[in-house]
Amino acid sequence: MEPMSGSAEDYLARVEKLNQLGIALSSEKNFPKLLEEVLVGAKELTRADAGTLYTVTQRNTLKFEIIRTDSLNIAKGGTTGVEIGFPEIPLYSDGVPNLEMVAPSAVLQGTTINIPNAYEAEGYDFSGTRTFDRNTGYRSISFLTVPLKNHDNEVIGVLQLINAIDGETKQIVPFGMTDQRIAESLASQAAMAMTNRTLINDLEKLFESFIQTIASAIDDKSPYTARHCEKVPVIAEMLARAAKESTIGDLKHFDPTAEEMNEIRMAAWMHDCGKVVTPEHVVDKTTKLEAIVDxxxxxxxxxxxxxxxxxxxxxxxxxxxxxxxxxxxxxxxxxxxxxxxxxxxxxxxxxxxxxxxxxxxxxxxxxxxxxxxxxxxxxxxxxxxxxxxxxxxxxxxxxxxxxLTQEQRRIINHHVVVTKKMLSALPFPKHLRHVPEMAGSHHETMNGTGYPEGLKREQMSIGARIMAIADIFEALTAADRPYKPAKTLSESLKILGFMKKSGHIDPDLFQVFMDQKIYMEYARIYLSPGQIDEIPLESIPGYVAR
Missing domain, CATH: 1.20.140 (Butyryl-CoA Dehydrogenase, subunit A; domain 3)
Known part of the structure; x- marks a missing residue:
């Protein structure tokens, strides 16, 4: 067995660094940053001047994710925002395994490839590397290429390190066995972290798609409320972002994280899910005499x-x-x-x-x-x-x-009870635990006259209060309701103002809604030109321009 390079203290320090890096990788939620930490950490642990991290695509190619070359000040991909621009490397050419290139060979064979000197190596095509060297004056010599394998022993990426630097002489040296073992250990931890993060991301995408599918089905159930479940989240997100920047009243303490913003968005998508049990002849009742038959x-x-x-x-x-x-x-x-x-x-x-x-x-x-x-x-x-x-x-x-008769109105209103009941039965993860409360409270009012529970302002989360305004404003400006013509912006804002004065909606959020012109941001995208009229702000009840 080849002896480990460096002193015992140096080795222990690198092992400690490896452990710290493993802990950091397990908690990182941002996938590009996760990949960046893998490459930067591997370079630091092996004292490599350069490195590249690839991921294996479903197209049987290697995609460049991160590129670093310290001596040339090159940093692309990851969180840098700098596009790499290199084409993906095929694993196969006309069905033949691409074993001439080092990175694809490491993937296809599932083994680490340690090359002391690329200029003396045989059996691999380094023509692209040499072209890069000629154009930049760089000298790519030692290569350590490690496949990243998940729990199924499937290669999901490649970690390639270039030019190990001697700590004392600062000269390029081959990667030693210690370097290789540390890189392989890190690659194993990285593959697990990448797999977990990919799995979590995929589950979140699946969950969100499922929620949006339910919302779309509810919208499709009635031609008169089409896209309501789609548009309420738009208004809710706009208002939540503006409220985050506000210092008015309770909002000065409102500083939602990215996860909490996503929670508000999810609640907005699901706020009317209880309408799945509402009879269509009630939802679509366009005239007083309409029933199951007209x-x-x-x-x-x-x-x-x-x-x-x-x-x-x-x-x-x-x-x-x-x-x-x-x-x-x-x-x-x-x-x-x-x-x-x-x-x-x-x-x-x-x-x-x-x-x-x-x-x-x-x-x-x-x-x-x-x-x-x-x-x-x-x-x-x-x-x-x-x-x-x-x-x-x-x-x-x-x-x-x-x-609608009083009985039919109660049937319509019951959808909120069903919404809260349905969502409360779901095992939401911790970062989405407030979705049932937010979605199920969008018909509550600040003065306690709403339904279904008669909650007051202090009993409602800011997310639930946001939901109420988003739901009302979309309904006011909707052009597809059978029981009313489409209202203009000025008409809608006046009604919203009266609702603020009467204690139906949150006064601070209404102020932000008006100050930041959330109504206009939404109108430019979703309202017809005929609805966007002149808005004399002094005529809006309950609003004082700042």
């Missing part, structure tokens, strides 16, 4: 039957008079029918108008509706007589505003 047409058909009955009745009276069985005043009879038909048309138009739910049902309108319901009767096929409007239809048409 009863608007049924009422229209009954009105047509009423019209036909009147015309048949007049025809019978006229026929009887002609046959001498009664009297018929032609002009008066026609006028009476015309008057009744005109009144019928007016009542039909009234029902059509209130059925949309756009106007508030005053007591006068309710009286007229009840009168219409009893004024007109129709006859079914069995000869039985029925009022124009059934009791349930009259109840639905009497909805004060909008298209």
């Amino acid at each position: 009863r608007t047409r049924m009422v229209a058909l009954r009105l047509e039957l009423v019209r036909k009955e009147w015309e048949i009745e007049q025809f019978k009276e006229r026929t009887s008079a002609t046959e001498g069985r009664g009297s018929w005043e032609s002009e008066k009879g026609t006028q009476d029918l015309d008057q009744r038909l005109r009144q019928l048309e007016e009542d039909v138009e009234f029902i059509r108008k209130i059925n949309k739910g756009e106007d508030f049902m005053t007591e006068q309108r309710l009286d007229r509706l009840r009168e219409i319901g009893q004024k007109y009767w129709w006859t079914d096929g069995a000869g039985e007589r029925h009022p124009l409007l059934e009791e349930d239809e009259l109840y639905n048409l009497s909805i004060p505003r909008g298209t």
Whole structure:
């Protein structure tokens, strides 16, 4: 066995450094930084002047991840932001293993390759290296190339170190056996850390894709709330970033980490997941009479039957008079029918108008509706007589505003309870543990009048308060809701201002939303040009420009 190079103290110091590096690698979450620490640490442990770290791709190539050459001040890849620019190295050429190049050979054979002098080595193609040397004046001599193997003994990368430097003479020397063993030990730890980080990253991507798939399915469930689950996270992220920089009130203590920002984003994506149990005929109810079937047409058909009955009745009276069985005043009879038909048309138009739910049902309108319901009767096929409007239809048409009854509104509101129940049942990791609270509280208010729990401001996290504003603003500016036309920015902000004044939304977050013009940042991307109007800030309730 070749003796270990250097003193015992030097060896122990390097082992200690190796241990420290292994601990650091196991906790590093940033993948490019992880790779950088591997190469820089390996160079330091083996006193190498240069080095390259490659990863094996699914394309059977080696990708340059990090390049360092201290004597030439070259630092590319990793966290430097400097693009490497070198093409990937193929592991195979026309199906033939690329054993002529050192790095691919180390991958394909799964063994460490230690070359004392590249200029004297045989069996490997160093033409690219020599071209680099000629162009830079560098001299690439000693090479230590170590494959990085995961727990399945699969090579996932290559660590290549160049030009070991003697600590005393500062001359280029071959990599000794101690250097090789330390590099191989580090490569083993690095491969494990890389595999773990890749696995965690892949699981996080899978989880996020799963969440977005659920959100997309909810959006697709109703054509009238399409992209709501997609757009709320956009507003939430914009507001969270702005709040992070604010010093207003509670926000001066709001300094979320990258993981906490991601937690807010995840909660925003999942805030309406409970709508999977909400009946579509309630979510999509565009008129007051709409149910599982649209009863608007049924009422229209009954009105047509009423019209036909009147015309048949007049025809019978006229026929009887002609046959001498009664009297018929032609002009008066026609006028009476015309008057009744005109009144019928007016009542039909009234029902059509209130059925949309756009106007508030005053007591006068309710009286007229009840009168219409009893004024007109129709006859079914069995000869039985029925009022124009059934009791349930009259109840639905009497909805004060909008298209939902109190019972249907409770069904819609129940989605928040389901959201919180569903998310609370999931074993979220520690960095996502607040997702159920944030997502399930987006209909709570600062004054405790919200639902489902009637929470007050101090009982809600800032993330939950952000969610509430994001949800409201998206709904106000949405152009695809059946029960209302799309509102302009100024209209939406006025409503938001009134909600701030009435204690519905967080005042500090509203101030940031206005000060930082989050509304305009969102509008430029998601609103139509017709919705982006002039906004006199002094007219926004509850807002004082700073």
